[in-house]
Amino acid sequence: MSGGVLVVGGSVGGIRTARALRNEGYVGRVTVVEAESELPYDKPPLSKIPLDGDAHVPLLTAEETRELDIELVMGRTAVELRPQDRQVVLDDGVVLGYDELVIATGAAARPSPWTGPGVHVLRTIADARALRASLRAASRLLVVGAGFIGAEVASLARKQGIEVTIVDPAPIPMARVVGDGLGRHFSQLHRAHGVDTRFGTMVDTIEHGEGGITAQLSDGSCVLVDAVVVGIGAVLNTRWLESSGLALEDGVECDEYGRVAGAENIFAVGDIARWYQPRQGKAARVEHWTNAVEQANCLARNIVAPDTPVAHDPVAYVWSDQYDWKIHLFGTRDVTGDPVVVEQSEPFRLAAIWQAADGRASGGLTVNWPKASVQLRRTIAAGGPAGQVHAQLVDAAAKA
Numbered sequence: 001m002s003g004g005v006l007v008v009g010g011s012v013g014g015i016r017t018a019r020a021l022r023n024e025g026y027v028g029r030v031t032v033v034e035a036e037s038e039l040p041y042d043k044p045p046l047s048k049i050p051l052d053g054d055a056h057v058p059l060l061t062a063e064e065t066r067e068l069d070i071e072l073v074m075g076r077t078a079v080e081l082r083p084q085d086r087q088v089v090l091d092d093g094v095v096l097g098y099d100e101l102v103i104a105t106g107a108a109a110r111p112s113p114w115t116g117p118g119v120h121v122l123r124t125i126a127d128a129r130a131l132r133a134s135l136r137a138a139s140r141l142l143v144v145g146a147g148f149i150g151a152e153v154a155s156l157a158r159k160q161g162i163e164v165t166i167v168d169p170a171p172i173p174m175a176r177v178v179g180d181g182l183g184r185h186f187s188q189l190h191r192a193h194g195v196d197t198r199f200g201t202m203v204d205t206i207e208h209g210e211g212g213i214t215a216q217l218s219d220g221s222c223v224l225v226d227a228v229v230v231g232i233g234a235v236l237n238t239r240w241l242e243s244s245g246l247a248l249e250d251g252v253e254c255d256e257y258g259r260v261a262g263a264e265n266i267f268a269v270g271d272i273a274r275w276y277q278p279r280q281g282k283a284a285r286v287e288h289w290t291n292a293v294e295q296a297n298c299l300a301r302n303i304v305a306p307d308t309p310v311a312h313d314p315v316a317y318v319w320s321d322q323y324d325w326k327i328h329l330f331g332t333r334d335v336t337g338d339p340v341v342v343e344q345s346e347p348f349r350l351a352a353i354w355q356a357a358d359g360r361a362s363g364g365l366t367v368n369w370p371k372a373s374v375q376l377r378r379t380i381a382a383g384g385p386a387g388q389v390h391a392q393l394v395d396a397a398a399k400a
């Protein structure tokens with residue numbers, strides 16, 4: 001094959017790029033190579049859809065593939081990029097040529113240090129199906145790592161009445177995302193839902209026995225469970241690019257238009273891409289869904305109209321569903337500083353605003369407060385003052 005846009009990686013970044021190319025009027029060939037054999041699916045539902053539901057939420061159906069004239073090469077892994085020849089080599093030896101290449105190979109779950117029946121990571125639909133099968137038969141779950149995915153799985157399991165223990169080496173795990181004060185709220189959220197939190201503790205060993213799986217913790221205690229989920233981060237899928245000569249330090253380095261540094265006709269999108277962010281004055285990688293979608297739209301536009309490229313300068317955004325909290329996070333947060341917080345009980349809702357040295361709102365967090373989310377996101381995007389949006393939210397809270 002030669003010509004057209006070749007997208008490597010068929011998850012949200014890659015599929016949204018392929019779709020956006022057609023929306024932008026691109027009439028050339030669009031091919032997506034994807035290592036998994038499943039039709040493309042979305043990842044956030046994997047940790048959110050209840051255990052009796054189907055976690056496979058399609059990104060592209062077979063019918064849409066035909067309608068949009070997108071060629072899907074499923075179950076094939078790219079093993080080498082030859083930029084000088086504009087070629088990608090697949091694991092079956094097939095060589096694909098391209099006019100433009102989009103790198104969208106994202107990340108994989110950081111491998112669990114422990115293995116065996118009932119021990120899981122969660123990144124793919126196969127992981128989700130295996131975890132869900134274990135949970136349906138489990139009454140006790142150990143979650144290793146209290147980040148977003150660990151917290152969401154704990155929440156899912158509690159909804160099924162499963163006893164949950166969470167272990168994390170940090171004394172206040174979410175402090176790394178929202179600072180100490182708000183981080184304590186997140187720790188308390190787990191406890192309020194009956195989770196046994198062992199924070200500031202590590203798992204030393206995991207052993208399978210007749211009564212279940214025993215985890216020996218660094219504080220000398222043991223936990224006996226039926227299933228374990230290990231949510232300790234992700235590793236980037238860059239191996240296939242190692243001989244390409246591309247700059248690969250913490251992802252694929254790109255300018256603000258998504259063009260890969262030092263390469264011609266190569267773009268990168270999503271978790272793997274480290275785009276220059278004018279708002280922050282530096283390149284940064286963002287491992288969140290909305291970022292992948294926004295970059296995909298921007299890339300497609302820049303491939304179709306290369307002479308008038310548009311920059312993507314996002315206000316970072318991520319959501320998470322944990323127990324009865326709908327959480328939204330925006331922008332950049334100085335976790336060593338104290339945000340101003342507007343909080344209400346009955347029903348509980350919260351908004352927190354971080355401000356930059358010049359008084360602009362730089363970051364925000366909301367819980368169960370959609371209107372505050374919209375206001376905060378707009379204010380941060382416009383570089384508006386933190387004091388003003390704080391006053392508006394205090395006012396809204398008083399009127400509620």
Ligand SMILES: Cc1cc2nc3c(=O)[nH]c(=O)nc-3n(C[C@H](O)[C@H](O)[C@H](O)COP(=O)(O)OP(=O)(O)OC[C@H]3O[C@@H](n4cnc5c(N)ncnc54)[C@H](O)[C@@H]3O)c2cc1C
Pocket residue numbers: 008009010011012013014033034035036043044045046047076077078079104105106107108122123124149237240269270271272286287288289290292317318319320321
């Ligand atoms: C369980 C879970 C829950 C999440 N929840 C949220 C949430 O609530 N909110 C939020 O903002 N974000 C969430 N995320 C993060 C979000 O899903 C990711 O940011 C997003 O999936 C990134 O998309 P991507 O296309 O860049 O990469 P990925 O989703 O990692 O996809 C990369 C694709 O490339 C394929 N691939 C890899 N290497 C090769 C190769 N060599 N050849 C061919 N194909 C290859 C992979 O099989 C994969 O399909 C969640 C992630 C997970 C795992």
